[in-house]
Amino acid sequence: MSLRHGVRAVGQRLLVGFAGPEASAELKELLREHAVGGVVLFARNVEGPEQVAELVREIQAVARDAGHESPLLVAVDQEGGRVLRLRRPWTEWPPLRALGRTGSEDLAARMGRGLARELLACGICFDLAPVMDVDTNPDNPVIGDRSFGDDPDLVGRMGAAMIQAMQSAGLAACAKHFPGHGDTTVDSHHDLPVVAHVRSRLEDVELRPFRAAIAGGVASIMTAHVLVPELDEELPASMSRPTVTGLLREAMGFRGVVVADDLEMKAVAERWPMGEVAVRAASAGVDLIPICSRHDLQVEAAEALVHAVEDERISWKAMESSLSRIRRLKEAFVLPYRDPDPRQARAEAGGSEQLELAQEIAERGGGVPA
Numbered sequence: 001m002s003l004r005h006g007v008r009a010v011g012q013r014l015l016v017g018f019a020g021p022e023a024s025a026e027l028k029e030l031l032r033e034h035a036v037g038g039v040v041l042f043a044r045n046v047e048g049p050e051q052v053a054e055l056v057r058e059i060q061a062v063a064r065d066a067g068h069e070s071p072l073l074v075a076v077d078q079e080g081g082r083v084l085r086l087r088r089p090w091t092e093w094p095p096l097r098a099l100g101r102t103g104s105e106d107l108a109a110r111m112g113r114g115l116a117r118e119l120l121a122c123g124i125c126f127d128l129a130p131v132m133d134v135d136t137n138p139d140n141p142v143i144g145d146r147s148f149g150d151d152p153d154l155v156g157r158m159g160a161a162m163i164q165a166m167q168s169a170g171l172a173a174c175a176k177h178f179p180g181h182g183d184t185t186v187d188s189h190h191d192l193p194v195v196a197h198v199r200s201r202l203e204d205v206e207l208r209p210f211r212a213a214i215a216g217g218v219a220s221i222m223t224a225h226v227l228v229p230e231l232d233e234e235l236p237a238s239m240s241r242p243t244v245t246g247l248l249r250e251a252m253g254f255r256g257v258v259v260a261d262d263l264e265m266k267a268v269a270e271r272w273p274m275g276e277v278a279v280r281a282a283s284a285g286v287d288l289i290p291i292c293s294r295h296d297l298q299v300e301a302a303e304a305l306v307h308a309v310e311d312e313r314i315s316w317k318a319m320e321s322s323l324s325r326i327r328r329l330k331e332a333f334v335l336p337y338r339d340p341d342p343r344q345a346r347a348e349a350g351g352s353e354q355l356e357l358a359q360e361i362a363e364r365g366g367g368v369p370a
Contacts, residue, residue, distance in 0.1 A: 010305040012037035012323055013282065015075060015259065017292035021047045023058050026295040031059070032066040034302040037326060038073030040292055041124065043085050049122060049349040050342035052086070056123030057339045070330050071337040073172075073288075075126035078115055081145055083129075089346075090118050091354040096131060096158075098365030100148030105161035107361055112165030112173075114354040120170055121348035123340035125333045127166065128222060128259075132159045132175040132209040133182035142187040152205050156212025163218045172333040175213035177224035177261060178248060179237055180206025188225040188267035192236060195228045202230060211252060219329055220257040221248065223286060225267035235284075236268060239277065244285035257329045259288035264297060275304030282314055287322040 011034040018027040018039065030036045039059055046052055056074055063072050076085045081095025091114060099108055119127055134155050135147035148155045163173040179202065184193035197206070210221065223238040231247060232240035238260040248254050260281050263269060268277050278289050278301035289305075291298045308314045 009035075009319065009323060010309060011035035011302055012326055013287060013289050013305065014038075014298065014302060015040050015073065015288050015290040016298050017042055017045075017262075017290075018295075019044060019293075021045055021051055021055065023055065023062060026298075027059070028062050030295070030298060030302075031062050031068070031072075034299070035066065035068060036072075036298075036302070038075060038126070038288070040075040040077075040128070040290055041085060042077075042292070043087075046086055049089065049345035052122040052124075053340040053342040053345040060123070060337070060339065070327065071334045073126050073326075073330065073334065074124050075128055076119065076124050077128045078119060078124075079129040079131060079146060080111075083146060086118070086122075086349075089350045091350050091358050093358050094362040094365060095145040096148050097135070097145035099361050100154055100158055101365040102361060103154065103158075104364070105157060107357070107364070108158045108161040109165035110357055111361065112162040112171075113169050114357055116166050116169035116171035117348050117351070118354065121340060121345045123345075125170075126172045126174070126220075126329075128174045128176065130159050130162050130173065130175065131177070132156070132213055133177055133180055134205050134209060135182050136205065137183045137185065139185045140182060141185070142189065143182050143184075147182060152208040156209040159209055160212045160216035160218075163213055163216050167217065167219060167333075170333060172219040172329060174220040174222050174259060175210055175218045176222035177226070178210055178221050179224070179226075179228060179231065179243060180210075181224045181226055182206065184226060188261065189265050190267075192267040192271070193226045195226050197228075197230060199230050202228070207252070210248075214252060214254050218256060219332065220259050220288070221254060222259050222261055223248075225261055225265055235280065238263075238268065238286060239280040239284050241284040249285055255325075257287045257325050258285060260286045260290060262290050262292045263301070264291055264293055269297075274300045277301075279304050279308045279313060282308070282322070283318075285318075287325050 014036040015038040080093035186193035274297040
C-alpha cells in the first residue's frame, strides 16, 4: 500500500476538533493532507444557528475540494444539562437525570426527536449522546446528573427510547461511556479512574444499559478512559482489545461504530505518546479516534496510524473492517448529503415545541432547564 493511499484511508478514522467559529487553517490542512473523516464541534466553534450552518457548509466544501469520497461526519456533544455545546437560542435541555426521574419513554423519545430537529437543521448528523452510565456513586465528579439515574434498567429503557427516536429522525446517536463510568471518583479528563468490580457486578449494572442500547440499534458506542482490571489489568477500555473486541464486539454482538472518548484527556494523554494511544486504540478495535484540540497531536496520530498499517501492526483487513463500519454510518445518517440552510437552522433553534417539552421535562423531573 502506498503512503498516499494509506494517508487517505487511515485519515477516515480521525474525528478532529479545531479552534474558532470558522474553518481554521489547521483544519483545512488536515482535510487536504490527511483526509480526516469527521469533525467535532464545541462551544468555541459556535456563535449562532446561521453561523453553524455556514461553518458546516464551509467544512464540507473544503473536504469535497480535497477529493474526499464521502461527506464528513459532523459531531457534537448535545446531552442536556451541563453538557450542551449549543445553547440559546437553541433549546437548553434539562439534564438527563430530570428526564430519568419522569420515567417516561415517551418524553425520552420526544426529546430525541427535538435534538434531531435542531442539530440536523445545522448540518450536524452525529450526537455524542445519550450517556448510558449508571449513576451509582454520589462522589462521581464527572457523570452525576448526566445519567438517567441509578437503576440500570431505567437507564437502558430511557436511553433506548431516546436513541431510537433520534435515529428514526436521521440523527446518529452514541451510547457512552462503555463499559461504564458511573461508579468512579476520578474524572478521566484529569486522571485514570479505576472500576474495580467483578464480572457479575459489571453484567448486572454497568453493562446492562449498553445491552439495551445495542438491542435498540444504536449506531455507535463511545469507550471510556477507565481501567477495569476484571477486563484488562493493564490498559484502559479505549485501548483494550479484550474490552472493545472481546467484550463489546464478540460477547455483546455490537456491529456498529466504536468511538473513543477524546484521546487528549489526561487519563491516557499523560501516560502514553499520542501516536501510541491512537495506534493502541485502533488495534483494540476502536473505529473513530477523536483528538479534539491540538493540531500537532492530530498530525502525530494520523502519521502513527499510517505507519502502523504499513508495518502491519494494524492489519489491512482490520483497517478495512473499520472503514466499512464508518461508511455504513455515513450511508445511514449523512447520505444523500445536502448543505444545511442557515434560515432553516435559525427557524428550528429553540422552537416552541422543543421549549415546551424542555419545560415539561424539568417540571415533571424535579429539575430546572439548563
